[in-house]
Amino acid sequence: QVHLVESGGGLVQAGGSLRLSCAASRSIFSINDMGWYRQPPGKQRMLVATITSGGTRNYADFTKGRFTISRDNAKNTVYLQMNSLEPEDTGVYYCMAVSSGTYWGQGTQVTVSS
Numbered sequence: 568q569v570h571l572v573e574s575g576g577g578l579v580q581a582g583g584s585l586r587l588s589c590a591a592s593r594s595i596f597s598i599n600d601m602g603w604y605r606q607p608p609g610k611q612r613m614l615v616a617t618i619t620s621g622g623t624r625n626y627a628d629f630t631k632g633r634f635t636i637s638r639d640n641a642k643n644t645v646y647l648q649m650n651s652l653e654p655e656d657t658g659v660y661y662c663m664a665v666s667s668g669t670y671w672g673q674g675t676q677v678t679v680s681s
Contacts, residue, residue, distance in 0.1 A: 569593055569670050571662045576675030579652055583679070587647040589662030589672060596620070596640045600665040603636060603647045605677075607658040615660070616647065629655075652679045 570592035579585055587603065595601060602617030602625075616636040617625045624636055635648040645662060656679050662672040 568668075569595075569598065569664050569666055571664060571670055571672035573660065573662050573672045573675040576660060576677045578678045578680065581653055581679055581681050583652050584648070584650045585652065585677060587649070587660055587662075587675060587677075589645040589647075591643040591645075591664065593643065594640070595638065595643050595645070595664070598664050598666045600663075601638060601645045602663045603645075603660055604663055605656075605658040605660045606674075607655075610658075612661065617663075618645065649677075652677075654679045654681045 572590045575585060575587040599620045600617055603615040604612050605615050606612040614627050616634055618636045618638050633651045638645045659674040660677050661674045664670045
């Protein structure tokens with residue numbers, strides 16, 4: 568079992584940047600799949616990016632090279648660097664880990680104003 572806590576969300580103008588962090592309650596060294604999802608207002612949750620323990624990354628098309636996912640196993644933390652933010656990026660961003668089950672954080676709100 569693993570408990571995930573996101574942070575780093577907030578209000579930013581279009582074109583700005585944010586870095587989200589996801590702190591895990593235990594070592595993530597053995598957790599193969601971790602990632603970020605988002606849920607825009609009135610829409611379903613969708614994949615943003617994932618990263619494996621070996622560093623393989625997978626991104627949703629809408630990230631268009633603007634987002635970068637990374638993980639620091641020593642700090643038990645996964646990050647999502649988001650640049651060139653657009654109003655369409657507004658939503659609640661959730662951290663996810665797959666480890667004998669799928670675990671989710673409580674989410675952090677990202678609001679991009681035009």
